[in-house]
């Protein structure tokens with residue numbers, strides 16, 4: 001077995017150490033040495049194998065091509081950032097003027113550019129604030145407006161967000177009490193009216209963003225709930241997906257501007273769902289309430305990083321996001337791309353064909369809505385090698401076939417997809 005220090009002296013590994021750090025390089029060498037011990041590698045090949053096994057980055061997170069047909073996939077990091085947002089985040093990665101005014105040389109308000117961009121995108125909001133995620137926005141609002149008091153909420157809106165996390169548990173963790181009103185399927189204005197009183201901190205309306213109730217149903221809209229606001233009870237709306245304005249393709253999905261115009265006092269939303277930006281929690285609405293949230297000690301624990309502020313601002317000011325592009329992709333163009341790819345693969349002897357597919361928004365947005373799409377249908381056995389290849393490609397398996405859906409893939413990546421499938425089809 002070649003000694004570790006001898007292998008590490010290989011010039012390629014010395015160079016890699018400068019880029020990736022000693023731990024990453026040593027791990028690659030140790031892995032190659034294990035293969036020698038198991039008899040799967042010749043001792044003189046250890047350095048070559050270690051070089052081949054070096055990861056592209058010092059972090060283990062890999063860039064993945066999402067061909068699941070789920071545009072905002074929580075397990076795949078939700079919204080992919082636009083090139084503009086990525087560049088802004090890279091530029092902010094070093095020293096940056098996040099809390100500093102370069103003109104005066106004095107301290108400045110943290111993230112003022114992102115706040116200005118958000119306020120400009122939603123003129124109906126008197127003020128805005130940004131925290132770590134939507135869950136953090138809800139915790140902050142619940143703490144500020146209702147700790148030790150009651151949050152009035154419909155039984156039809158006690159939502160589990162995912163991975164076992166539930167909005168009611170989150171709210172109660174702040175010391176607020178829930179005052180549940182109505183039933184699972186129907187809640188009326190009278191239910192809310194009967195529940196509000198001196199103990200009420202606020203009324204919360206939560207968008208059922210990952211499920212649909214059908215049949216004998218009824219819920220109370222913001223316009224009606226705003227009558228409670230006139231009685232002095234703040235009305236807070238958790239809209240979920242972060243649409244700032246109406247999206248014609250998703251008529252059932254609430255947006256911040258319309259919700260505020262309908263009379264909500266505060267709106268909370270995620271930054272990395274349909275808004276298409278970095279993980280963040282948006283708080284928009286009445287100036288006095290936003291200011292109380294911003295001033296609360298908890299706000300410091302929930303504040304966002306400079307990378308997030310940079311990416312969020314660029315998302316808000318920049319060109320259409322990848323999520324928006326995917327949402328608006330033309331089905332005919334998707335079909336043409338699937339057919340061109342399938343023809344090239346079939347020409348190379350791969351058992352591939354283009355098929356119609358149905359994509360979804362996913363990630364807690366527009367439940368039940370399907371978007372016409374196109375996919376390459378491949379033998380199911382290619383799923384694992386494609387997933388573990390470079391770049392990893394994640395599709396979905398349906399009725400014994402691997403479907404690679406093109407709706408969430410920018411056209412510029414078709415060549416990469418082709419090479420990856422050819423690479424595992426040998």
Ligand SMILES: *Cc1c(COP(=O)(O)O)cnc(C)c1O
Nearest residue numbers: 133134135207209239240270364
């Ligand atoms: C996704 C979602 C949340 C949680 O948002 P995070 O940004 O993941 O914390 C809360 N409420 C609703 C309605 C959601 O859809």
